[in-house]
Amino acid sequence: MNNNVILVSNNSPHLYDKFQKLLTEKNLINKYQLKKFNTFGLNTYTSIIKIYPDKIIYVDSLENDIEEIVNDHLINGKIVKRLLYKNEHKNYLKSGPLPIYHKQLRLVLRNSGLIDPESIESYLSREGYRALAKILNNTTQDNVIDEIKISELRGRGGAGYPTWLKWNFTKQAQSDIKYIICNADEGDPGAYMDRSVLEGDPHSVIEGMIIAAFTVNANNGFIYIRAEYPLAIKRLEKAIKDAKEYGFLGKNILGTNFSFDIEIRLGAGAFVCGEETALISSIEGNRGMPRPRPPFPSTKGLWEKPTVINNVETLANIPLIILKGGDWYNKIGTEKSKGTKVFALTGKVKNSGLVEVPMGTSLREIIYDVGGGILNDNKFKAVQTGGPSGGVIPEDKLDTPISYESLNELGSIMGSGGMIVMDHTDCMVDVSKFYLQFSVDESCGKCSPCRIGGRQMLDLLTNISEGKSDESIIEKIEAISSAMQKASLCGLGQTAPNPVISTLKYFKDEYIDHIVNKKCISGKCKSLIVFEIDKNNCIGCHLCAIKCPVNAISGGKKEIHYIDQNKCIKCGLCFDACKFNAVIKS
Amino acid sequence: MEDNNLNYIENAIFEGVEDIKLSEELMEHIEKWKDKPGNLIMILHRVQQIFGYIPLNVAVKIAKELNIHLAKIYGVITFYHFFKTEKPGRHKISICMGTACYLKGAEKISDELQELLGIEIGQTTKDGLFTLETVRCIGCCGLAPVMTIDDEVYGNLKPEDIAGIISKYTNIKTGV
Ligand SMILES: Cc1cc2nc3c(=O)[nH]c(=O)nc-3n(C[C@H](O)[C@H](O)[C@H](O)COP(=O)(O)O)c2cc1C
Ligand code: SF4
Ligand code: SF4
Ligand code: FES
Numbered sequence: 001m002n003n004n005v006i007l008v009s010n011n012s013p014h015l016y017d018k019f020q021k022l023l024t025e026k027n028l029i030n031k032y033q034l035k036k037f038n039t040f041g042l043n044t045y046t047s048i049i050k051i052y053p054d055k056i057i058y059v060d061s062l063e064n065d066i067e068e069i070v071n072d073h074l075i076n077g078k079i080v081k082r083l084l085y086k087n088e089h090k091n092y093l094k095s096g097p098l099p100i101y102h103k104q105l106r107l108v109l110r111n112s113g114l115i116d117p118e119s120i121e122s123y124l125s126r127e128g129y130r131a132l133a134k135i136l137n138n139t140t141q142d143n144v145i146d147e148i149k150i151s152e153l154r155g156r157g158g159a160g161y162p163t164w165l166k167w168n169f170t171k172q173a174q175s176d177i178k179y180i181i182c183n184a185d186e187g188d189p190g191a192y193m194d195r196s197v198l199e200g201d202p203h204s205v206i207e208g209m210i211i212a213a214f215t216v217n218a219n220n221g222f223i224y225i226r227a228e229y230p231l232a233i234k235r236l237e238k239a240i241k242d243a244k245e246y247g248f249l250g251k252n253i254l255g256t257n258f259s260f261d262i263e264i265r266l267g268a269g270a271f272v273c274g275e276e277t278a279l280i281s282s283i284e285g286n287r288g289m290p291r292p293r294p295p296f297p298s299t300k301g302l303w304e305k306p307t308v309i310n311n312v313e314t315l316a317n318i319p320l321i322i323l324k325g326g327d328w329y330n331k332i333g334t335e336k337s338k339g340t341k342v343f344a345l346t347g348k349v350k351n352s353g354l355v356e357v358p359m360g361t362s363l364r365e366i367i368y369d370v371g372g373g374i375l376n377d378n379k380f381k382a383v384q385t386g387g388p389s390g391g392v393i394p395e396d397k398l399d400t401p402i403s404y405e406s407l408n409e410l411g412s413i414m415g416s417g418g419m420i421v422m423d424h425t426d427c428m429v430d431v432s433k434f435y436l437q438f439s440v441d442e443s444c445g446k447c448s449p450c451r452i453g454g455r456q457m458l459d460l461l462t463n464i465s466e467g468k469s470d471e472s473i474i475e476k477i478e479a480i481s482s483a484m485q486k487a488s489l490c491g492l493g494q495t496a497p498n499p500v501i502s503t504l505k506y507f508k509d510e511y512i513d514h515i516v517n518k519k520c521i522s523g524k525c526k527s528l529i530v531f532e533i534d535k536n537n538c539i540g541c542h543l544c545a546i547k548c549p550v551n552a553i554s555g556g557k558k559e560i561h562y563i564d565q566n567k568c569i570k571c572g573l574c575f576d577a578c579k580f581n582a583v584i585k586s
Numbered sequence: 587m588e589d590n591n592l593n594y595i596e597n598a599i600f601e602g603v604e605d606i607k608l609s610e611e612l613m614e615h616i617e618k619w620k621d622k623p624g625n626l627i628m629i630l631h632r633v634q635q636i637f638g639y640i641p642l643n644v645a646v647k648i649a650k651e652l653n654i655h656l657a658k659i660y661g662v663i664t665f666y667h668f669f670k671t672e673k674p675g676r677h678k679i680s681i682c683m684g685t686a687c688y689l690k691g692a693e694k695i696s697d698e699l700q701e702l703l704g705i706e707i708g709q710t711t712k713d714g715l716f717t718l719e720t721v722r723c724i725g726c727c728g729l730a731p732v733m734t735i736d737d738e739v740y741g742n743l744k745p746e747d748i749a750g751i752i753s754k755y756t757n758i759k760t761g762v
Contacts, residue, residue, distance in 0.1 A: 190685030192725035227631060227668055228721070265624070266631050268666030285624035287665040303623065344727065346686035352728035387685070420685050434688055438722075444665075549701075571697075 004032045005052040012047035018066040028074060048085075057085035103369050105332070105358045107340045108316045112200030117235050120242040123203040129248050131322035132207055135214060136256050141171060144215045148318070150326030152338040157183055157274075157311030158389065158415050159491075160337075160404040166308060169298035170216040173306035180213045180221035180260075181302065181309040183279060184232070187271035188387030189438060191418035193342040194312035196354055198225070198232035201316065202239040206262065208315030210248060211322060212308050213260040221262040222302070224279050228269065236264055271388075271442035275490050276301075276309045278444065289446045290490035311416070313342055333359035337403035337414075347384075347420040348375045355419075357402070364398040367421055378423040382506070386415030388435045388442075389495035391502025392428065411502040413495070427524035428507040429514050432500040433461045439496035450493025453484040457500065464511065466527040467518040474504065474511065523585060526570045530586050533561050537582035544574035544583055596656050599646065606643040612636060616651055626652070626662055630669055639670040675710040675717035677755050682732045684723030692731040696720070698745040699733075702752060715756065 008016040016036055023029040049058040051073065058069060061083050072078040106112075115122040123129070135144055149164040170178060182205060186194040198205060209221050225233055240262050243249040251259045265283050272278045273288035280302050282288035301307025317339060321329045333339050337359040343366065346352045350372035357366060363383055367373070374380050382392040391412035393400070400406050404414050422431065440454040457480045463469045481497035488494045504511060513519050520528040533544075533553075538560045545553040545561060552568040555561030561582075563574070575583045608616075615632045619625035629648060633640050640663055649656045663669040681687075681696050696707070699718060703711050710717040726732050729741025740751055 187722075189683070189722035190687075190727060192723060192727075195725055228724075266628065267668075268627060268631070269668035270666050282627065283624050285626040285662070287661055346727035346730070347689055352686070352730075384685070418685070420689070422689065426689055431689075434685070 003053055005050075006032050006034050007048075007050040007052075008034070008036055009048040012061075014063055015047050015049065015061060015066055018063050019070070022066060022070045026070065026075070028070075032074070054079075058083040059085045103361060103365055104356050105340050106356050107320055107332075108197060108204075108313050108342050109200070109354065109356045110320070111204065112196060115201065117200055117202055118238050120203060120239065120246060123201070127323060128203055128319075129207055129243075129246075131319035132210055132214075132248060133254060135211060135322060136254050136258065141215045141217075144211065144322070145171065147322060147326040151321045151329035152326075152336075153314065153317055153321060153329065154337065154404065155311055156313035156317075156341065156416065158386070158413065160414060163310065163314055166298050166310070167212060167215055169296070170218075170306045170308045173299045175306050177220075177303075177305045178216055178218040179302045179305055179307040180209050180216070180218045181276075181279070181283070181297075181307055182209055182221070182223040182312060182315055183274065183276065183309055184223055184225035184229075184312050185267050185274040185279060186226060186229075186312075186416065187274040187442075188416050188418045190346055190420055191344040191387060191416060193344055193354060193417040195229050195232050197312050197316050197342070198229070199235055202232075202235045203243065204316045204319055205312055206236075206239055206243055206249070208310075208318035209262060210253070210260055211318050212310065212315070214258055216306070216308055218308065219260055221260060222265050222283055223262060224265050224267060224273075224283055226269070227266045233264060233266070240264070270444070271438075272444045272490070272492050275492060278490070279309070280307070287444075289444045290492075292489060313417075334401060334403045334406075336405055341402065341414065341417060343385075343417045343419040345371050345419045345421070348378060348423040348426070349373070349421040350375055359403050360401040362399050362401050363393060366402075366419065367398070371421065374421065374423055378425065381422045381424050381426055382428070382503075384412070384420040384422065384431070384499070385418065386413035386495075386498070387418040388438045389413060389491065389498055390415045390418075391498045392422070392431070392506060393502075394506040411498070411505055413498070425522050425524075427520055427522040428503040428510045429461065429465050429520070430522075430524040432503045433458070433465060435499035436461060436496065439492060443492060443496075447487075447489040447493060449484045449487040450489070450496065453480050453488075454493065454496055456480055457484075457497065461500065464514050465520070465525040467514065467525075469515050471512075471515055473515060477504070529570050529572075530565065531563055531568060531570065531572070531575055532584050532586070533563055534582045534584050535560050537580050539580055539582070541580070543577045543579070547573040547577040549573065596649075599642075599656060600650075603643045603646050606641070606647060608644065608647060609636070616648065620652065626654070626659065627666075630659075630663065634669060638674045639672055641673075642671075672710070673714075675714050677715060677735055678717050678719060680719045680721045680724075680734045681707075682722070682724055682726075682730070682734075683720040684727065684730075686723070686727035687731040690730040694745050695731050695733060695743050695748065698748045699752075702749060716752075 006019060019034055023032060047061050049061055056079060065083055068080050072080050111126050115126055145164050145168055153163045154160040155163060184194050184198060213221055223236060247254055250261060267273050270288050273282045275290050276297050278288040278290040280297060283302060297307045297309050299306050330338055340356050340358050342354060342356045345355045349367060355366060355370050367383060380395055382394050384390060384392045385407060393410050393412055397410055407414050436458050440458050443450045443454055445451045457477060460473055460477055481501055484497050485494050518528055523529055540558040540560060542557055549571060550567050550569055552564045553561055553574060575585050616629055619629050630640060633644050645659050646656060649659055663671060681692060683692055700706055703716055703718060705711055705718055707718055707720055726739055726741055731743050732739060732741045
């Protein structure tokens, strides 16, 4: 099998044909695999051509350029410089990891880093508030709903509910008072997409809220934001003030008879307050406990009034859809998941950071092309999406195109955008324990399946990690999971078992290893590790004994040392201290 | 709402608490929010900003100002992790226990800090210099594992770095 590959973007079929023709003519057709690749509606370049194994990327090539590429590059090995892809700094990128820019499509992050977030003029210069002007000028509320419906935008807060439907329920609800809430509580530990949008482009979220308010007849809005994000709060305050001065907020917006105002309300460090009914209870000044749905907030929300509640990223998409049209938006993404998604790519990956890609991009592209691969070139083990409500995805599923449906099928969820890469040094039992511990800490305690079930399951996992279990434990875990999923009141309890279920699904062997063989191959589960001294290597330097915090090591100078297993707390200090590899970890 | 038993206990507490005169600024803030529905959390945020925690006598004052039960205030304070009922130390050390930091060894950092300072998570050192807390992701996952001391971020930490970092703050103390 030859590994000479030419990939041509699917928005330029004529270039593909031209390649085919030339390669055939020059008798090269057997030497190269010619393929098309999907750019998912990405339209920054008219064409993209990638040549492997040279890792060369040509962009914006025209039909006549193909001949040059074939003659110079393929036949004579000379790179066609003028067509090369350039990065932000105008440097040619010829080798190394594939450049990330054309994998990313910045819609939500369109202004982040490009504008001064504290200047409304800066936002205005990038078509800011033009969507608002457009709808106030000559659009009906129904038109807006239609446009959002055509775009097929779905909520980015996790559940993926169609935004137009939500808005329509609230629009149709009979009430003099209605509210818009922006959910900026961002609770997933290890994720910061919404914070970046709010800090980088606060007006886009505010504009989205104003458009929502116009559409459903709301006159008051709230942004519920975590107190842990002081900079984002400061920028939002400034943005709201400026928008008022410019007449985009307040009474008679842009001279119309539509009035709308926004207030900021601070969260106070309770994950469950990201859940919409708990959030509402918190804005009302109470303990943030969820209540059963229905009734849904869209008909009975804040102070019992119809309320639209949307995530930050959802709202930031709105102005763009209004300006460019639902049709345009609808072309990006997969069949049922449209547009882009912002992820916070972190963990054992070379380039950590925020990534915005079209729906349908594969996990492999995100981790390897955008993220640059695994840190220290370690072996990839799994990627986790959806935080404490999500699950892990193993190597053989990495080519799955990302969508709400595909991730659900794999036993994970899209979630709000946390994406954490794990390598062979991470223990799956330990990881699921970590997430479950989070959910147990954050359970509001209102309903017993979550409060008690979560605790019991955590105990079981702890037993596994300490080697105190037998195979029957898996059945018990499954029974509790199913009870929590079915009987918990809110999403927190219903999804808390997901990290456990998905690790069990893909890494059952690792559980069995802990349960039956009492072994943790990644060495994370402390109780299963034993530190011993190798008699052949120990020279009696006594260094380990000095380091040991619990005096578990005995032996005089120049004598072979010994670790008392009953005293050892497995801190590993002796292992790090010994210069003669005489302390063995197993 | 009328609960005599509660009123009885509350009055006893009210009597046992030293009266405090709130600053004009805080009173203005309370005045501004007083008649708005859902005001309590916003008022508590300001109190904590000023005092670093919610002192009992301030809570009592707010109960009177807003004409609500003290139990309601404590119900809210204890539900939200952000609100503290005890005076924090001069420097707040927050160890990130978000997923990225956890995977990159935040526990070892946490162990080292607890060992060095001789306190557990959530406690304050006897000299009132340090309070140790955990947080969930501060958005610097690329630098994991991360901790903050007051507003300063320390990333790519190794257990052996901690003593040096802490000593910078203890030295400030002796300098004062
Ligand atoms: C436990 C829990 C935590 C949640 N946290 C958040 C959050 O931090 N941010 C968010 O936007 N939605 C969060 N949600 C989802 C919200 O309940 C709600 O579905 C969302 O804000 C709706 O907005 P969208 O339709 O724009 O996605 C959470 C849900 C649950 C059950
Ligand atoms: S599922 Fe958990 S968090 Fe949700 S209401 Fe029940 S106890 Fe509270
Ligand atoms: S692992 Fe820690 S406690 Fe155990 S012998 Fe080594 S230094 Fe002592
Ligand atoms: S997980 Fe620690 S900074 Fe994000």
